[in-house]
Structure formats: C-alpha cells, structure tokens
Amino acid sequence: MSGVTMTMAQAINTALREAMAADESVVVFGEDVGALGGVFRVTDGLAATFGEQRCFDTPLAESGIVGMAVGMAMNGMRPVVEMQFDAFAYPAFEQITSHVAKMASRTRGRVRLPMVIRIPYAGGIGGVEHHCDSSEAYYAHTPGLTVLVPATGADAHGLLRAAIHSPDPVIFLEPKKHYFTKEEVDVTAPVPPVGRAVVRRAGRDATLIAYGPSVSVALAAAEQAADEGRDLGVVDIRSIVPFDDETVAATVRATGRAVVVAEAPGFASVASEIVARVTERCFHHLEAPVRRVTGFDIPYPPPKLERHHLPGVDRVLATVDELQWDAS
Amino acid sequence: MSGVTMTMAQAINTALREAMAADESVVVFGEDVGALGGVFRVTDGLAATFGEQRCFDTPLAESGIVGMAVGMAMNGMRPVVEMQFDAFAYPAFEQITSHVAKMASRTRGRVRLPMVIRIPYAGGIGGVEHHCDSSEAYYAHTPGLTVLVPATGADAHGLLRAAIHSPDPVIFLEPKKHYFTKEEVDVTAPVPPVGRAVVRRAGRDATLIAYGPSVSVALAAAEQAADEGRDLGVVDIRSIVPFDDETVAATVRATGRAVVVAEAPGFASVASEIVARVTERCFHHLEAPVRRVTGFDIPYPPPKLERHHLPGVDRVLATVDELQWDAS
Amino acid sequence: MSTSLAVDGVVQLVDEHGHAADPAVLPPTAELLAGYRAMVLARRLNEQAGALVRQGRLAVYPSSHGQEACQVAAVSVLREDDWLFPTYRDTAAVAARGVDPVEALVLLRGDWHCGYDPTAHRVAPQATPLATQLLHAVGVGHAARLRGEDTVVMALCGDGATSEGDFHEACNFAAVFAAPVVFLVQNNKYAISVPLARQSVAPSLAAKGAGYGMPAVLVDGNDLAALSVTLSDAVRRARDGDGPTLVEADTYRVAAHTNADDPARYRTEDEVARWLPRDPLARLRTYLIAEGVLDDAREAEFAAAADEMAAHVRHGVSAEDVVDPAELFAHVYARPTAQLAEQEALLRAELTEEAAR
Amino acid sequence: MSTSLAVDGVVQLVDEHGHAADPAVLPPTAELLAGYRAMVLARRLNEQAGALVRQGRLAVYPSSHGQEACQVAAVSVLREDDWLFPTYRDTAAVAARGVDPVEALVLLRGDWHCGYDPTAHRVAPQATPLATQLLHAVGVGHAARLRGEDTVVMALCGDGATSEGDFHEACNFAAVFAAPVVFLVQNNKYAISVPLARQSVAPSLAAKGAGYGMPAVLVDGNDLAALSVTLSDAVRRARDGDGPTLVEADTYRVAAHTNADDPARYRTEDEVARWLPRDPLARLRTYLIAEGVLDDAREAEFAAAADEMAAHVRHGVSAEDVVDPAELFAHVYARPTAQLAEQEALLRAELTEEAAR
Ligand SMILES: Cc1ncc(C[n+]2csc(CCOP(=O)(O)OP(=O)(O)O)c2C)c(N)n1
Numbered sequence A, B: 001m002s003g004v005t006m007t008m009a010q011a012i013n014t015a016l017r018e019a020m021a022a023d024e025s026v027v028v029f030g031e032d033v034g035a036l037g038g039v040f041r042v043t044d045g046l047a048a049t050f051g052e053q054r055c056f057d058t059p060l061a062e063s064g065i066v067g068m069a070v071g072m073a074m075n076g077m078r079p080v081v082e083m084q085f086d087a088f089a090y091p092a093f094e095q096i097t098s099h100v101a102k103m104a105s106r107t108r109g110r111v112r113l114p115m116v117i118r119i120p121y122a123g124g125i126g127g128v129e130h131h132c133d134s135s136e137a138y139y140a141h142t143p144g145l146t147v148l149v150p151a152t153g154a155d156a157h158g159l160l161r162a163a164i165h166s167p168d169p170v171i172f173l174e175p176k177k178h179y180f181t182k183e184e185v186d187v188t189a190p191v192p193p194v195g196r197a198v199v200r201r202a203g204r205d206a207t208l209i210a211y212g213p214s215v216s217v218a219l220a221a222a223e224q225a226a227d228e229g230r231d232l233g234v235v236d237i238r239s240i241v242p243f244d245d246e247t248v249a250a251t252v253r254a255t256g257r258a259v260v261v262a263e264a265p266g267f268a269s270v271a272s273e274i275v276a277r278v279t280e281r282c283f284h285h286l287e288a289p290v291r292r293v294t295g296f297d298i299p300y301p302p303p304k305l306e307r308h309h310l311p312g313v314d315r316v317l318a319t320v321d322e323l324q325w326d327a328s
Numbered sequence C, D: 001m002s003t004s005l006a007v008d009g010v011v012q013l014v015d016e017h018g019h020a021a022d023p024a025v026l027p028p029t030a031e032l033l034a035g036y037r038a039m040v041l042a043r044r045l046n047e048q049a050g051a052l053v054r055q056g057r058l059a060v061y062p063s064s065h066g067q068e069a070c071q072v073a074a075v076s077v078l079r080e081d082d083w084l085f086p087t088y089r090d091t092a093a094v095a096a097r098g099v100d101p102v103e104a105l106v107l108l109r110g111d112w113h114c115g116y117d118p119t120a121h122r123v124a125p126q127a128t129p130l131a132t133q134l135l136h137a138v139g140v141g142h143a144a145r146l147r148g149e150d151t152v153v154m155a156l157c158g159d160g161a162t163s164e165g166d167f168h169e170a171c172n173f174a175a176v177f178a179a180p181v182v183f184l185v186q187n188n189k190y191a192i193s194v195p196l197a198r199q200s201v202a203p204s205l206a207a208k209g210a211g212y213g214m215p216a217v218l219v220d221g222n223d224l225a226a227l228s229v230t231l232s233d234a235v236r237r238a239r240d241g242d243g244p245t246l247v248e249a250d251t252y253r254v255a256a257h258t259n260a261d262d263p264a265r266y267r268t269e270d271e272v273a274r275w276l277p278r279d280p281l282a283r284l285r286t287y288l289i290a291e292g293v294l295d296d297a298r299e300a301e302f303a304a305a306a307d308e309m310a311a312h313v314r315h316g317v318s319a320e321d322v323v324d325p326a327e328l329f330a331h332v333y334a335r336p337t338a339q340l341a342e343q344e345a346l347l348r349a350e351l352t353e354e355a356a357r
C-alpha cells in the first residue's frame, strides 16, 4: 500500500481537495470553513487553493446553509456543507427531512440532490453540551438519505469521495474523536462502494457489530478478549443507509452470537435496528439474543462524566460474557 | 361506564377544557388554534371560553411556538402547544431536542418544563405531502421526552390529562385518522398512568404489538384471524416513552410469537426498538423471530398510493402466517 | 425606475377605478393586454379547480382568486431561463409559466407530489412547508452566479411565511451573497385564519428589507401595471448583479384558505366585500377598454382561450392516470437499495394476489 | 430619554478619551462608579478564567474581554425579579448578577451543563445553541405579563446569532405580543472567524428592528454610561407594557473566540490594536478620575475586591467536587423510568467493581 501517514482530518481534507480539483461543480461552505479552515481544520487551505467562490463562509444559520445547498444542487452544483457540530445540525432538520431527503421522490427522480452534509459527530473529546451528540438515528430513519460513518482515515477519505460522487444526498458523519488520529492512508486506493460493511477482524466465537467511533472500541475489546481466549470478530457497518445485510448476517450466522456497539442512546436507535434485522435474518442461528452496548438513554453527559456513558471495552466484554455461553 | 359519545377530537377538546378550568397556568397556543379552533377543530371554543390570554394564535413559526413555550414553562405556566401537522413540527426540532428534552438534566432538575406538544400525526386521511408523517422515532430516540400516542378517544382524553399534569415535557401524538371516529368516552374515568401499555385483546397464539393508528388495524386483523381460527392478542403500547416492558414481555412470553405493527418507516424506528427489546427479554420463549409490519422505507406516498404503504390487515395476517407455525 | 423602489407609500399605477394617474410610467399597452389575458386564464383556472374540488375530482385547492395580478406579473417579468419558486397557492403562476395545469394539479389530485418536470420549465415544485423554498431559490440563484450566468430567481411566499425563520435566513443569505433573487410576498392578509396583525406589527412587511440591507417595495398587489414595473425593476437589478429585492404585494385572499376552510369563523363577509372593488381584473379591464385596446371581440377571444384551457383541465384531471405503486420505490435513491427492492417485491406480490382474487 | 432611542447614529455619552459631551444626560456618578467597579471585577474574572484554562483547570473559556461594559450594564439595569438570558460568552454578566462565578464556571470545567440554580437568581442557563434562548426569554416575559407581573427580561446574543432563524422568530414574537424583553446584541464583529460583513450587509444590526415594528438603538458598546441609559430606557418601556426593544452594542471581541481559537488565521493584530484605545474600563476610569470620584484608594479597594473574587474562583474551580455519575439518570425525568433505573444499576455495579479492583 502506497500510504501516507495522516490524521483523519487530513484524510477528509485530501478527499475534498481531490473532489474540488476534479470537478468544478463541487463547492464547500458552512460556518468558519473559509479563512479559519473549520474549527477542526478539516477545510484547511481550501479557500486559498480554490478561491472564495469554491470554499466560503456563510452567515451563521444552519437551515440557511442546507437550504441554500439544496438550491445549488438543484442547479448543477455538488455542494459539500459542514455543520459545525452534531447538535448544530438540528436547526437544519426541516430542510434535511422535508427537502434533502424527499426532493428526488417528490419530483419522480427529475430533481436529484447530489449534496453532502458533513457532520463532526459523537463524543469522546470532552466537549461541552451540544458538541457530542450521536444523531445518526434521526437521519437513518429518514428515507431518501444515505448515511455514511467512517471509522478509519482511509474510509473517511474513500467514503467522502464516494459521497461527493453520489447522485443522492449523503449525511457524512465524522467521528470527531478520531480527527487527530494518525493512520496510513492510501489516497490512490479505489473509492469504496457505498452500502458495504467491512469485516475488520475475523472471529469465530461472537461478532461485534459497530460503526464510526465504536469500531476502535470493538477492536480493542476483541484484542482483550483474545488474550482471554475468546475469538471475537468485528464488523464495521460504515454505511448505515444503505445497510449491508449480507455481510452482517453472514458473519453472525457463522458465530451465532452478536453484540452491537454504538454511542447513541439505545432506544429507537440504529443499534435497535441492527438487533432487529440481524435477529429477523439469523434467528435460528442465534445461541443468545443479540445484545446492545449503547449510550444510556440520557442527554449527553458533561465532559467529566462522559466516560461512564460511552460504551467502553469493559462494558462490551461484560455483555459478551452474558451471551449464554453455557447453553451451547 | 358513564360514557358520552364523542369524536377523538372532542375528547381532546374536553381534556383541554378540563385542564384549563382546573389550572390557571394551562395555556394553549399555536397556529390557528384561536378563532378557527384548529384545522381539526380540536381547540374549538377554547378562546371563547377561556379568553384570548389562555388560548391564542401565534405568528407562523414552529420554532417560535415551542421556544416560547419553553420560556413560559420556565416561568410557571403549563403550555399546551399545537403543531399543525407532523412534518410542520420539524422546524421546531432544535428547540425540542436541545431544550425541551434537556432542560431538566441541564439544570440538575432545578428547571423542569411541564409542557405538552400536541401533534396531529400519521396518515390515512389522504393528505398531501408533509401532512402524514409518522415522526415518533425522532422523539422517542431523544432522552428527556415523554412520548404518548393514544389509540382511542378515551385514551386521548385520559392521556392528555396525564400529559398536562406531568412535570416532564410530553410529545402527544394524535392519530389524525381517528379525529372524527366516534366512541363512548367516560370523562370521569381516572386519569391513566403514563408508562403503561394496555392489552386490548387477549390471545393465545400470537401477539400483535401496536400503537396509535395501528391499533385499530391490529384489532381488525385479530378479528379476522379469529374467524380463521387463530387467536391473536393485541397490546396497545400507548406510552412509547416510558416503555412498559412488563406488560409487553409478559404477553409475548405467553404466546411465543409477535408482530409489531406501525405506520412509520421501519428502519431505525420504534418498531425496531420493540423488536429488539422484546427479543432481548423473551428470546427463549420465542418460536419465531419477532416480525415487523411497518411503512416502507420511503417518503410518505401521495394520497392515491398511501393504502399501499400503510400496514393493513392483509399484510399483518400474511406476516403472522410466516411465524413458523410448523416449527412448534 | 426609482418610484417603484420607494419604501414609503404603496406603488400604484392603475387605481381601482381603472384610472392611471401617469400613463407615461405604465408598461406598454400590448404588455398590459397580454397580462389581462393571462389574468383571465388564471381566474378561470381558479374557478375550474374550485369546481373540480366540489365535484370531488380534486382533493383540495388553495385558490389565488383575487391575487391573479401577482400570479401573472411574477411570471411575465421572467426570461425563459429564469426560475420560479411557487407555493401551494401559486398554481395559476405555475400555469402562466407554461406548465400544463393538469400536470400542476397532479399534486392536488393526489397522484404524486409534483406532476411536472421542474427542470423543463424552471419551475420548482410547489412548496408546502412554508418559507423553506426561499432558501432553495437563493441556492439556485447563487449557483447560476458562480457559473457566470445571469439567471434570476422569482421566489414567492405569503404574509404568514414571513414569520418563519427560513424567511429570515433566505433574505439574509440572498443579501449577503448578492444573490439574484426577487422575493415576492403576496400579503393576502391571512395565514389560514390568522390575520396579518398576528404576523407582524411592523408598518409593512416591506419594512423587513432594511434589516437585510435589501431594497424593498410595497406595491398594490391588485395592480398588474404596478407589479410589472416593480418586479421588472427588481429583476433587472438582480440580473445586473445588484442583488435581491423584497417586494410586498398588498392583496387579499378573496376565497377561503382552501375548500376545507370555513372563513366565517374568523372574518366577516363585509371585510371581503370591501376588497371586491379592488379586483385586479376589473380595474385593468376598465383601463384597457378606456384605452380602446380591449373590445368585445378581444374579450370573447380571451374567454374562448379560457374555455379551452378549462376544458383541457377538466378532461385531464378526470382521466384515470394511475401511477404504478412500484414507483414509490423507484426514486428514493438513484439506484434502489436491496432493502427497497425487497419491499417493492413484497408489494408487487400483494398486488398480484389482490388482482388474482 | 429620546436620544437613546434614535436609530440613526450611535448613542455615545462618554467618548474614548473619557470625555462626556453633555454630562447632564449621564447616569448619577455613584452609579457609574459602581459600574466601573463591576467592570474591574468582570475584567478580572475574564483574566482569571483565562489563566485557569492555561493551567488546564478549565476546559475552555470564551472571554468577554473588551465587552465588560455590556456585561455590566445588561445586569445593572435589572431589578432582582427580572430575568437575564446569557450566552456562553456572558459569564461575567452572570457573575455580575450575583451568581457565584465558581458555579457559573461549572459548565466550562466540565462537571455539569449548568452549575447554578437558574431560578434562584433568575438567570437562565448560559445558552450554547445560538439564538435559541431568545425565544425562551420571550416566553418568560410573556408568562409574567399573563400573570400581571411587571418583570422584564434581558436577552443577550452575538452578532453571529442574529443570522439564525430563531433570532427572527424571537424578535417577531416579542413584538407581536409586546413582550417585556430587551434584546441586547453584543456586536463584537466576529462569529468565531466570520466577520460581521458575512453576517449582514445592512447598515447596522439595529436596522432589523424596523422589520418587527420594534424600536431599535445602536449604542457604543464600550461606553458604560451610554449603555446604562439606553438599556434603562428599554427596560422602562418593557416594564410599562410598551414592548420589546432591540439594542445593538457596537463593541469588539479583543480576545480569541476561545482559547482553542487561532485569530491569526482571520484577523490582523493591527485591527485588534485599533480597538484597544476604545477600552470600556479605561475611558470610564479617566472620566471618573476627572470627576474626582475615583482616586488611588478607591482603585485599591476595587483591586482588592477583584483579588478576593479571583482567589475565590481559583480555589473553587480547583476543588475536587466530583459529581456522582448516578446523577446522570436522576433528572432526565422527574421520576426515573424503569429503563433508566436499570441503566443506573448497571453503572453502579460497574463502579463498584471498578472500585474493588
Ligand atoms: C412550516 C409550515 N407550517 C405550517 C404549515 C400549515 N399551513 C399551510 S398554509 C398555512 C398558512 C400560510 O399563510 P401564508 O404564508 O400567508 O400564505 P397563504 O396561504 O395566505 O397564501 C399554514 C399555517 C405549513 N404548510 N408549513
């Protein structure tokens, strides 16, 4: 692999650069994405390289940003907009649910919206209230949206290229705790397909199903379980919508046991969906009910308490322990 | 039962009247709720009876309505606001998720928001786009909100009284297809508790789990199944949050088979949650995976096509047929 | 023309008696005649659609009766490559733009959410969620500007919609980016039952322009001449790169909000009656007759065109043009997901079974 | 006082050289002296909090350095039973209102989202989602009016926040309901990195008042005297039932957005330097010395008070005051649900096990 070591933020920056260089219609805008390069520096240098017409700051209004992107996408552009933090995408919720998601259906496919809404997402950075929400369920529940969540720098790069290339609108959730995680990224690798999960680790005893910020937790748990003699596989969903039933179900059928790991509150969540659909598909292969390790059903905690809320290795392994091992 | 025959709209109107008469701090506001009495006439006559200070129209802005209600609840009132239709609550989404749901936690319980957001909800009335969304998943996934969905006139009356009385903010989803369904309602009945499901029909063979507009569908399906010799029970969830695991799990354990019926798109929905938690709790009692009959994962269809989308008796019974009856 | 950009006072060129104080500032008579004809068609469309609702052939129709001058002027000032962003109430404007009214009525007949191809006529889908479309209009305009095109976007909304946050964000974005957008607020005094006084206590809705650094004009919304001149000016400014304009049209919703509405609950017949003499068609008719360009023959000609259009609408709306339910799955994504393909298969199987019964 | 309600021109009573053109219109000297003292404390709080961030004892601090006149005046014009709605940047205002600054800093120390009791001092939690709190302010005010109370609400926001839809809806609701709210926009020229020119191309943010039918005033935000007079007027109007006022304070964010920010990326040192001579403390100090009411003894007294406050903050912020994690479940609902009780039990068991290891 002809990789370069870079942070996830740099991988995303690289993807944006490549897309902007390749296609004049790609424009980047949002709050502080211009001169500042974004509060996480993800858009660093784009305004300087591509000019203020291609990368620009907007007035401070998220509904405005998304609504304007809708119009630009209606008129031949491929906007890539940034919501500064997860909870600050909520003012744009109406635009997202009532227009971004529905325009193609509304117009019988005559008006498609090739746009990407990038959202620095989830917790683990000690951010104050409103800066750490895991909001994927809202989007995943809304038909018409594609919802991608990279867990690695390589996927952040590749999936963002795929997202910008997509004819459909994409919610692109960037696990902010990994923004500054360094990794070797091969920017020449082929763009991964949208809608495919990936097995990050094979394992015979049970399957951990995770996405985004929880993939590293699942991998660490599997590592530790291995020391204790239990062989856990890890599936990284990557694409929440469309969902890759094939990969996930095949893995769970093989192990007969599964735990879903996700940061968001568990109730009516993507984790619930994964439990439901895996159970529907693998029922007679299951030795134990599919379990969830999720955030609690509480508002995101203050920084000093977030470690209690977030699914950690211990909680994952404790849950794996409960998968009725005696029964088999 | 000392009932009076009335529509669900009248039952809600009665509950509002009683609450306003009993407590000066109860105020009703929203779009067209004053002179017009609401587009569904749910607030009919309240302005005339209680004066324009207690029931009034606002400027046309849903975030404004909910945000103002937050402030009024902070300052001693019990606002009951109406969102005109389900999809028109989305502009208020930020206020709902970031404030309504979080204020009590944010302030360590020092500021509670005793407010109710009434939302005419779901489909079945041939409404044009944006008038028929089933949006319960968005609210149910948001910790801090109580989410109630009556299926009958009596519950609409009783649960709304309970909602207005609650110290916590309540999302009150009114199945608009039942607004003009007539029913005997005993307005002197004790106010039902929040958080309790109710068994609408006992049944030994399998359990249909439904809420709101789907309860009547489930009951009709059970009726038809009975003719065909299959004894289906029906549980009406009523209170999505808090969720009554006890009642639901007990019923499913007894039958060993269950189908969840709901109008909303199934992906990452309340139906997913019910499948997941029932499976977690009843795994070894299940003869077949818990199944879902939900709306498709598509934007709400145009009026002439909605019947294809909505879970109907046939689809429910076809799914019941698939519950692996040979296996037992 | 500077008069039309004055914020104080209402721009009016032809008064309700059909009298023009200063004929020199009026648009060419031929243009006014064409506008009158278009208003005749618009009125007829409102009437025909209303009749179809009463016959149960349309589910619902929000009429622009009384607002036909706005409906026509909003469109007549546009070039073919400009864009129109209409609301649910603006079916007549959509038709004036050249969209087949039968296609426009697909929404209200319940067959689909939008029956026409928005790109073919550069007419956005008629917007239901209030004020949301104004932001799309800004985006369409800004995209054109980035490509160096001189497209202009005409964005419509009602008085009620001005209270929404999206109205504010759209005006502000347009002003900050000098986007080529004309915001035309049809102030018809009601948002369903809620009167203007509950939307705003500002002296006018045009007064909002100042807060965005945007020129704003209050114009007699029942005066086609005044609207045409005002909107043309605004379009020219936008086209020249001088940014957006806010135009408030002072008009009145003569009909109910929709057929489902009961206006007796919130306004008097007297109030409506006071507005009827200000009818946009009547005054222009008087003026054109006085000018000698409108005579019985012309009127008959226009009436015939309206008849023809109405017949086309009656016929088209009544045709049983059933949408294949499978289309529900076809457009959600460019390529249906496996999940949707499964759901479509389920529905198809059900339909086959249903048909077999 | 009518001068302070003039929209054209900036209300200024004490210029940057400490000179008062018309001493007769100034607030009583004792009041100004008290205001100066409060600004000294506010500045010290900004400095102390900044130091604690550098020491790693606070996670983050958005400083109001340079905006102390706004912070102090917003509070000094209120009665005890009035309400204050502050933002994340308004910690100094919260402290000026009598809230223990240590409690206010709980948010930024990361222990909890709000460390004080909002009802005790009638200070809402410091708002993070921009402009959202303005609507709550309207609701609090409207509720008071419905009960016949003459409470007034002071609602703060920044220049950036005026672009949000909620700003628009709050102003409009307040105007329509004549709610007793004073909107104080601290126009400090930046929203993080985004300069005012990207928020608005209107001649001023005060110009937005016209669109709501709301009196609006542009005031020198570094002139405590001008702010006090202007805000007092606005509070009086609100109290008298005459509705809301929009006050734009022309000021400058001297410090970075927060410690995490790098202003070198978007503004020059020169620009900052040009604002320093307009410092709110320096000019009032000059004026008060010239008036003979401020001398070295007084200054020493104020400095001592500031020292004491700073020591209290240092000590309080450093105290290990750990919140019981179980509290995460305690307040979500008035009575924890069975589901939350289960989750709390899980956490408690984990913590017990952790402790045992
Ligand atoms: C966001 C949103 N909220 C509520 C509604 C419901 N609704 C439909 S029309 C209407 C009144 C609109 O009034 P106005 O903007 O004046 O337009 P008009 O109907 O008078 O043309 C309302 C409240 C809606 N369509 N969208």
Ligand SMILES: Cc1ncc(C[n+]2csc(CCOP(=O)(O)OP(=O)(O)O)c2C)c(N)n1
Pocket: A031, A060, A084, A088, A091, D089, D128, D129, D130, D157, D158, D159, D160, D161, D162, D188, D190, D191, D192, D253, D257
């Ligand atoms: C709804 C929302 N969007 C984005 C943010 C992120 N954010 C925090 S502060 C800030 C700038 C605010 O600028 P301004 O309103 O001028 O206030 P100032 O920081 O200058 O006091 C931004 C964009 C937020 N807090 N809320």
Ligand SMILES: [Mg+2]
Pocket: C158, C159, C160, C186, C187, C188, C189, C190, C191, C192, C253
């Ligand atoms: Mg109107």
Ligand SMILES: [Mg+2]
Pocket: D158, D159, D160, D186, D187, D188, D189, D190, D191, D192, D253
């Ligand atoms: Mg600012």
